[in-house]
Amino acid sequence: MTAAANHHGRRTTTRTRRLERAGIRDVAAAAGVSITTVSDALNGKGRLPDETRTKVREVAERLGYRPSAAARTLRTGRSGLIGLTVTTYGQEPFTFTEFAYFAEMARAATSAALNRGYALVVLPASSRHDVWSNVALDGTVVIDPSDHDPMVADLYRQGLPVVSDGKPGNCPVTAWVDNDHHAAVLGILEHLAQAGARRIGLLTGTSTDTYTRLSTEAYLGWCRSVGQEPLYEAYPAHDPCAGAVAADRLLARPDRPDAVYGLFDPNGTDLLAAARRYHLRVPDDLLLVCCSESDVYATTEPPITTLSLKPRRIGTTVVNLLIDAIEGQASANRVPTGQAANDSASADPTVPDQGGPDQTPADQSVSGQLMPTELIVRRSSQRRSPRTTVAAPRPPGET
Amino acid sequence: MTAAANHHGRRTTTRTRRLERAGIRDVAAAAGVSITTVSDALNGKGRLPDETRTKVREVAERLGYRPSAAARTLRTGRSGLIGLTVTTYGQEPFTFTEFAYFAEMARAATSAALNRGYALVVLPASSRHDVWSNVALDGTVVIDPSDHDPMVADLYRQGLPVVSDGKPGNCPVTAWVDNDHHAAVLGILEHLAQAGARRIGLLTGTSTDTYTRLSTEAYLGWCRSVGQEPLYEAYPAHDPCAGAVAADRLLARPDRPDAVYGLFDPNGTDLLAAARRYHLRVPDDLLLVCCSESDVYATTEPPITTLSLKPRRIGTTVVNLLIDAIEGQASANRVPTGQAANDSASADPTVPDQGGPDQTPADQSVSGQLMPTELIVRRSSQRRSPRTTVAAPRPPGET
DNA sequence: TGGTCATGGAGAAACGTATCTCCGACTCAT
DNA sequence: ATGAGTCGGAGATACGTTTCTCCATGACCA
DSSP states (O other), X not given: OOSOOOOSSSOOOSSOOXXXXXXXXXXXXXXXXXXXXXXXXXXXXXXXXXXXXXXXXXXXXHHTXXXXXXXXXXXXXXXXXXXXXXXXXXXXXXXXXXXXXXXHHHHHHHHHHHHTTXXXXXXXXTSOHHHHHHSOOSEEEEESOOTTOHXXXXXHHTTOOEEEESOOSSSOOSEEEEEOHHHHHHHHHHXXXXXXXXXXXXXXXXXXXXXXXXXXXXXXXXXXXXXOOOEEEEEOTTOHHHHHHHHHHHHHSTTOOSEEEESSTTHHHHHHHHHHHTTOOTTTTOEEEEEOOOGGGGSSSSOOEEEEOOHHHHHHHXXXXXXXXXXXXXXXXXXXXXXXXXXXXXXXGGHHHHOOTTTSSOSSSSEEEEEOOEEEOOGGGOOSSOOOSSOOXXXXXXX | OOSOOOOSSSXXXXXXXXXXXXXXXXXXXXXXXXXXXXXXXXXXXXXXXXXXXXXXXXXXXXXXXXXXXXXXHHHHSOOSEEEEEEOXXXXXXXXXTSSHHHHHHHHHHHHHHHHTTOEEXXXXXXXXXXXXXXXXXXXXXXXXXXXXXXXXXXXXXXXXXXEEESOOSSSOOSEEEXXXXXXXXXXXXHHHHHTXXXXXXXXXXXXXXXXXXXXXXXXXXXXXXXXXXXXXXXXXXXXXXXXXXXXXXXXXXXXXOSXXXXXXXXXXXXXXXXXXXTTOOTTTXXXXXXXXXXXXXXXXXXXXXXXXXXXXXXXXXXXXXXXXXXXXXXXXXXXXXXXXXXXXXXXXXXHHHHOOTTTSSOSSSSEEEEEOOEEEOOGGGOOSSOOOSSOOSSOTTOO
């Protein structure tokens, strides 16, 4: 009788020191209503007169009542949590925000999720498995999944919506978003050629992600089509030192390029530093473009032309697609049980209209979406007058 | 009988197409054991022969069983989730990773959490309240809370451990970590003075966070102590354009400083650009230091001396402190109920030994921790030979 | 006076796990 | 044979919600 006095009623607070957060039961008792009424009042459901509603809200407020997210999740099957998965490079446990792209993208994704009432939890693909299974996710955004990513496949098999940033290679996803990397690279090469480049080099990566692969392929294809021999250095993109070395090596070649496009954010400064070492003037002796979201390139000497992948737009789109899938799936999953099947005559006519039996599994196979990039033209890629060859966002009057 | 055939046994799969994730019950049934046994086998608890354990694991694996995180959280009271809160500046919904510091810090925090089996969920302080209450947190890291932050106070009142990055002003926290900003600023000013600076200016912010406040106060105090009139420009740090304008204004003053320290990441490039506009040579006419985690300043022309706040160390420390608090609290909360109080004579002698009644509430009031910064000396703050005045991390042989 | 509705709200069944309690069976020494 | 001790495991309960079902009450109309 001393310690175990659970009469199925309230727990008896025998020795509990920790201040025993108030539950919905306590609110109900304090307000003199039933649990149902509290739940309805707080969630804006049911049919209740406004006075009851406000009174319950008042009592709840006074008691400092906070609904248990765990219980709600268990009951409703929805946690309001979506995962943000980033693939990891090499040994590094976690190279999230290695580049400004990721940081910007993650920020936009977080913001977009929040706007729709969801929170983002960051989960590198290499996380310990127990962490993954310990968090209730409604869906996942995966950044640039590598081919046959086992994690993605596993999530997808569980029935979780998965939306990827980067066209997926072989792993199944609900939807994906990507830049038009092919068009972007061709646009840059064209831009450099028009500025007078004869031998365009590329600084690229060794990893197998979509971005690197598509960009490199576009470059090689262009080389073939114009009859230039490819000039490129590939390095492990996660290693900043390797990038500096690769930049140096590219400019040290006997068949030195007279223009270079760098695929990764730090390439701009690295190439600039390497150019100084070899006494190459930019843009006179060497034209430079790199892919970056950082605006430090607006104030370098000279300012460097960059390609922006518009990570904010990507992050927002990806999250919204994911949440659409989550909520669409939820509503599709909802069978029209509205008191039918008990009464035989009432709601039947509406049933065949609602959800066809074959419509739910895949609304429109894997839907992908290509988003444009933006080339921000600065001095490093302009040899003569500062005329803009490709659409530049800044008014041409500025330096 | 058609749709509602719940006999309290398994649900009857009447029409459910969605593949009905296997629960612990299904595993138990398939393995021919009880739920208890499955739970024990999978969690490594209880006394079970290894054969039973492996068999259950095998069956669970075959069925693709994934324990429900929500149910586990509800039962155990622990979610394995910790919040990462960042205060928001101005209108911006969310300025996470506005500067490299946040990005690095968040990355380290995520990694540290993962290592201990926790996941991080990013929750700006300005999030809609429903999002906050919808996620079950075991604790929260809050980055640089403003004074009397209502969100922090609310969390703390709920009994959640809260650890802040940045010494908290007036809001109660479990623990905090911060850089020694005072010492850092004094070190920089001293460094500049030794390099020949006579009039040191400051580029600072208008917000009230700890970092800005402490740094500015240190600067003003130093000015008083050496008898220099303060020369500073303050701007809203969240607005990059305002930073460029402020840098320009600082160098446009009639009483132009001959050395400047910029508190924020972009200040370096902004100041460099402004210096070029006024034809000031760095470091000959103007000494420059800025606080930044970006390594672009290693390759600017000239390279710029930076102060690193070592965000990785901070992020790791903060998370580990938080998890210590979470797990310590959990073990302190555990009252020694080991079958005592039913039998009167058996376990009583051990009870007074275990947990003193006064030890649990606050182990050692609010514990704070100051962490050192690192000054990376580069050419922008050295007027003569490249000798290092303050400890420099790079070997002096490099350019 | 009886029937139909709308209103306001209560009861109870899940959701899926962890864990406390207890029970049978077997071993072993007395 | 009988009691104690151990091993292996089953039953039941609670975690805190949401939501389905259903009941009372009064109003209104015929």
